[in-house]
Amino acid sequence: MKWLRRGAGVLVVLLLIGAAAWWYLARDHRAPSTPVQREADAAALTDPARIEQGRYLATAGDCAACHTARGGQPYAGGRSLATPFGDVPAPNITPDHDTGIGAWSFDDFWAALHLGKGRHGQLLYPVFSYTSFTKVTRDDALSIFAYLKSLPPVNRPAQPTGLEFPYNVRKSLVAWRALYFKPGVFQPDPAQSPQWNRGAYLVQGLGHCNECHAPRDSLGGIEQSQHLTGGQIPQLDWYAPDLSTRSGGGLEGWSAQDVVDLLKTGQSSKGSAFGPMADVVRLSTQHMTDADLQAVATYLQSLPPRAPAAPVAFRQAASHEQGGKLYAKHCADCHGDNGQGVAGVYPPLDGNTSVTGPTSINAVRSVLLGGFAPATAANPRPYSMPPFAQQLDDADVAAVVGYIRQSWSNKASAVSPDEVSRLRHTPVD
C-alpha cells in the first residue's frame, strides 16, 4: 500500500503545480488600456521633455549595453547574450517598422517591460530582465518608450536564438515564471525617506543590479532571499559582489561617498570598477545625476549585515614566499609595499573586497588582463594596469594572487594554478 500512497502524493503535487501554472497564466494576462488612455499615451510620445527624460532613464537602465551589437548602431540589437541555456541575441529596439518596435503601441511595450510578454502574447526569455523591469513605473516606461520611438530607425532583422530543447520551448517559461517572477510596480516604503525609496526603485527596478549581483540556481532563477548578495555572472566568469556595505557585506566599509564615487568616476578610495562593472559605469552610471547616485548609495547603505561565512581554518599557501617575491617585482611599485595603493590612482589591495571575495575570479582575471579603469567625464584619462597573462605562468599568477589574498589584513583562500589555467582562456567579450 505504501507505493499507492506515494503515487497519490505525486499526483496531488503534479495537480497542484498544474493549477498554479494555470493560475499564473490566467493572472498575468494583458490588460489593454482604454481608448482614452491610448490616445493620451500616443500624444505623450512626441513631448520633447518626456523624450529627454526617457533618454536619461534608458541610460540609467543601460538598455544600450545589451541592445547594441559591438561596433553596431545604438539600440539596433544584435548583441548575443550568453546564458547557460544557450545564446539569446538582443532584439532591435529602434523604431524600424519591420525589424524594430516601429509598429508597437505603448501597451505592447508595457507588456514586455512589466509582464515579460511579447507583442503576440509570447513569453519572453528572462535574459531580458523583466524580473527587475516589472518594478518600473508606467510613467517612466512611457518616457523610455517615447525616447526609443524618437531614435532613427535602423533596419536590422532579428537573429535566431541559440537555445536548445527544452529551453527553446517558450511555454516552458510558464513554470519558470511561477517560481521566479512576480509582476508588480515598485511600492514605496512609507517608513523610509524619499531618497531611500528612490534608491531602492533604481537598484531593484531600472538599474536591474540584482541580475548580476545575486546567485542564480540551476534554472537561472534568483531566490528572493538572495537579492543583492552577490553571485558569479553566468558565462562571463566574473564575480559580482554582495552589495551590503555593512559587516560581512561585499562592500564592507564603503561609505555612501565611496559608492557614489565608483558609480560616477569609475573609482573610489576602496577600489576601481573593472570587468563588466566598468562597462556599466562608462555607459550608464557616470551619466546619472548626483541626486540619483546619492539615492542608490543611501539604499545600499541600508542593506543588512551579512552572516559571516562558516569559519574556515586559515591556511597560508605553500607558494606564499614565491608570491611575495612576485608581488615585490610586479605589483608593489603601484599598489605599495603593504597593498595600500595610491589614493585616486591605484586601488588598495589590503582590505579590498574585490581581492578577498568568496572566489578569486576577479583578482586572477584582473592580473591576467590588466586594463584601464573606465574613462569617465570625471576621470577622462584613467591610469592602467599591465596585463600579466603574457609574463606570468599559471603557477606564478596563483602564487601572487594567493599572496595578495593572504597578506596584510586579508585572510581569504589560496588560489590553484588549475583555476588560473581555466580563467586564462575565458573569452573577453
Add this chain to the structure above:
Amino acid sequence: MSVAATAGAAPVPDTLQQRVAACTSCHGAHGEGSPDGVLAPRLAGKPAGYLLQQLEYFQSGQRRHAPMEYVVRQLSPSYLRQIAQYFAAQDLPYRRWPVPAVSDETLRRGEQIVLHGDPARAVPSCVSCHGDKLTGFEPMMPGLVGLSYGYISNQLASWRSHTRAAEGPYCMGVVANRMRESDIAAVSAWLAGHAPPADMHPQPASAQTTPLPGWCVMGHSEVNP
C-alpha cells in the same frame, strides 16, 4: 584629477607614459615593440591616424586579439586619440630583425611582389600604396619596414582569416586573399630583411602623389588625428 601620494612614497607621475602602463608593459616604454618583434609590434613613430584606427578596430571587434580588445574597451574616443598621438610622437632608432633562412629565389619573389606586384593575380605592389620608401604616409598609411618577419606574416594571415578587418573597402583583406601562402612568406622575409632607409618617418601626406586605388580603405577613411 589630483594625484595624491601616500606618506613617504614618490608621487605618481601625471604623465601619459605612466597612465598607459597597460600598453607599455608589452609594447615597450616608448612603444619600441616587444623584444621578439612578434608578440607586440612597434608603435613608435607610426602615423597617428593609423594607430587610432587600429585602437578603434580593437574596440569594435574588427581587429581581433583578446588582450588588446580588453585593454582598449573602457577608453573614450578622446583618450584613444591622445594615446595614438603619444606613440606616434615617439622617435626611436629602429632595430634590424633576423631574416628567416629562405632561399634567394624566395627573396627575389618577395622583392618582385613588394616592388612590382603580381599582375597575374591582380596583386598590387606594396610600394604603390605604402610608398617607394615603404615608410608609409601621414596620417593613415603604415610603413612596412622595421617590422619583423613574424609580425608581417601574422598580419597578412590575419587579413586572410578576417581576424583583422577594416571598414569597406576591404583592401588588405582582398590583397592578402589573392596572395599565395608562399608569397606571404616571401614578402614578409624580404620586408624584414630590407635595409631601412635613413629616414624612417612616414612621408607627409603631400608626398603621396600616386592616388590610392578606389578600393583601398586608407584612401577613404575619415579618421584623422
